[in-house]
Amino acid sequence: MKTHTESEENYIKALYHLGGGLPVSNGDLAQRVGAKGSSVTQAVKRLGQKDLVNVVPYKGVQLTPQGIRLAKSILRKHRLWETFLVDKLGFGWDEVHPLAEQLEHIQSEELVDRLFQFLGSPKHDPHGDPIPERDGQMPPVLGQPIGAFSKGSEIRIVRVEDAGSEFFDQLDTMNINLGNTYEIRAISAFDSSVELGSSTGSFWLSQSMCANIYAIQS
Amino acid sequence: MKTHTESEENYIKALYHLGGGLPVSNGDLAQRVGAKGSSVTQAVKRLGQKDLVNVVPYKGVQLTPQGIRLAKSILRKHRLWETFLVDKLGFGWDEVHPLAEQLEHIQSEELVDRLFQFLGSPKHDPHGDPIPERDGQMPPVLGQPIGAFSKGSEIRIVRVEDAGSEFFDQLDTMNINLGNTYEIRAISAFDSSVELGSSTGSFWLSQSMCANIYAIQS
């Protein structure tokens, strides 16, 4: 198991996020990692030499099985650190991403294993995203967008999309957290907004908000 | 408050360790960071441009006040992470240094502050080394080498030198830990080894071991 640079790991993670094993275009990758297309061209060339990706010029880049393994191990670290930051250090879930972006590159199998144990062997991170297992297996991606439920459903929030800090601020303002349960009281025929009810009252959620909040029947 | 590369930070930390603010020779610095002299020459030139050091060619390199501030902040992070790894994740004190060497470069004031709190505002790390305060103040460097105490003294182990993994292994084998208390039962006139006694029995410590273990009268 070789050692990789931070840049390389960020490319691998971006590729996994965009394609999950399928080919990704130069442009999309450039956008994701925040670099110019020309930089991406040479970056993936280097990754190809390390057998982490397959490159077909003008066509696209694709993770190899080893690349996928690496991507998952980085994602595992990222989400474990996010869990640590929120559960143990009390960070807000909107603050942890950039920090995990750094911490995910710390190299130590032992550290990851111990962190995993210390956190109580979590299956999902503070946003409800699945934390890859040690062997690469992925826990289920939980929930459906709130808009998918019908009136009268009892639901529990299990996941939120990473839709930017304004979105997280809105969640905090509305006191919406993972684990909260609501009843779907009404669905607007006009703008598809949804009225959620709980013991403490009820409130309306815009269609945009609903699309980024995932729940399961409870 | 600019952002620095990992390499730069390692140079700054090495300079602080070697000179603590006083001039350091190119050779000593090269040895410490594990690079060749020529690499060091340009590295310190870069650091000089950032006003972190003063360089006098052929004479030596010296940390500026800003350099010292930075060095302390890195040391603070290093020792806080070591404390985390030992206290919370159960690592042995011989294993944590290389990991802290990576973690010390994570950039976030907020993270350091929260970690500090989470660990119970520690003043010393798992080896008994002082953890710099937020403002740069240094807690006292505790203890004297065991060889400095006289027969009959009641002592408590408060610090150990970082003298390599074999040293730590020996400590573990002998079950010597920070906080342990002993009575000095005898001091060999032949080889300066020391007999330490406790409720569970007694044992002899070589002069080399004694020189790397620090204690206070208790």
Next chain:
DNA sequence: AATTATTTTTAGCTTTGCCTAAAATAAAAC
């Protein structure tokens, strides 16, 4: 003081990783 030995710097090269601008290719429009 002159010579030798050590240390430090310079010069020149390499790799990673990013950039801009120009050329080449693929996709879309006419």
Next chain:
DNA sequence: GTTTTATTTTAGGCAAAGCTAAAAATAATT
């Protein structure tokens, strides 16, 4: 089926960070 547009790759630069080998400066010995 050309022509135009968009995407991708090449070419050429630059900075950080390391290296080796040669030159220069300092320190140590005769």
